[in-house]
Amino acid sequence: MSTSIDKAVEQAFNKTVQDFEEACNEHHAKFWNEDTLKLDFFRHFSEQGLKIKRFFSEFPITLWGKKHIPDLVVHFETDDELIMVAFEFKFYQRGWKEDWDKIKNYLEEGFDCGYFLAIGTENIDDLPSLEEKSDKNYAKAYVHHKASKEAFGLWPAFSVVDDLLKKTLDMCYTVSMMLQFAATVPEDYNIVYQAQEHEILLLINFSHEDEWSIIENELAKLGLTEFVSLKEGEWTFEPSQTFNGTVLLAKLPTNSYPSTVAKAKGMLFKLVPLLSPLKPTFKLK
Numbered sequence: 001m002s003t004s005i006d007k008a009v010e011q012a013f014n015k016t017v018q019d020f021e022e023a024c025n026e027h028h029a030k031f032w033n034e035d036t037l038k039l040d041f042f043r044h045f046s047e048q049g050l051k052i053k054r055f056f057s058e059f060p061i062t063l064w065g066k067k068h069i070p071d072l073v074v075h076f077e078t079d080d081e082l083i084m085v086a087f088e089f090k091f092y093q094r095g096w097k098e099d100w101d102k103i104k105n106y107l108e109e110g111f112d113c114g115y116f117l118a119i120g121t122e123n124i125d126d127l128p129s130l131e132e133k134s135d136k137n138y139a140k141a142y143v144h145h146k147a148s149k150e151a152f153g154l155w156p157a158f159s160v161v162d163d164l165l166k167k168t169l170d171m172c173y174t175v176s177m178m179l180q181f182a183a184t185v186p187e188d189y190n191i192v193y194q195a196q197e198h199e200i201l202l203l204i205n206f207s208h209e210d211e212w213s214i215i216e217n218e219l220a221k222l223g224l225t226e227f228v229s230l231k232e233g234e235w236t237f238e239p240s241q242t243f244n245g246t247v248l249l250a251k252l253p254t255n256s257y258p259s260t261v262a263k264a265k266g267m268l269f270k271l272v273p274l275l276s277p278l279k280p281t282f283k284l285k
Contacts, residue, residue: 013144087115088117092120161175168285202268227243227248
């Protein structure tokens, strides 16, 4: 049975790679992420004719007193025996060796076999081997390498601002592909990530003009006095000597790396005392 599982995994991963390559050719790869990889793989895997008894994704399990949260676990029924298989996925993220080590640890904790499936650019040398066996159990890695520029081209600005907002705020929001911004839904205020040519502006806009003088004083107490206004006929911002409802919180690089997220969250945290009585409810991630 383990041989047929291995064959099914290989075939499903190959089909997933084909789907990804097709997405690259059609310039849709920017919409892929680790969840896309996992779901696309499982779609093909479930078509391989194996008897899947049950499956679950990122569900905490405890084995021999240790808690694990595999990306995917699938149980197969064969010859009155239940085969338990764990999967870890990586998509253009670091930490391949750590996840490969997780797979090998799962075998020691009771899994029958495990697979590490990755698409990205991490150095394959970080994996000492692509297959390890222990008695009846084994771990195996399937990896597809592709340069990020070749896969994605230039990462679209709307994807970056979307990712930044999702990583920093737990609030309802909207994204504009045309105007290249992500913004929380406006009520008393809204927070905006606006992509410019070489940077991303983190802004907050206050809606009620009759309260601007009070808000301006509160912003000054927080050291936030870099006022901006929207250019007429353009979706760009320019410095303003007076407060017209919008203040610049930070200028960020055009990425959503952890360092950029940390900088944005640090600036947003300053707003907690000012925004706590306002709507919508201000929620940091």
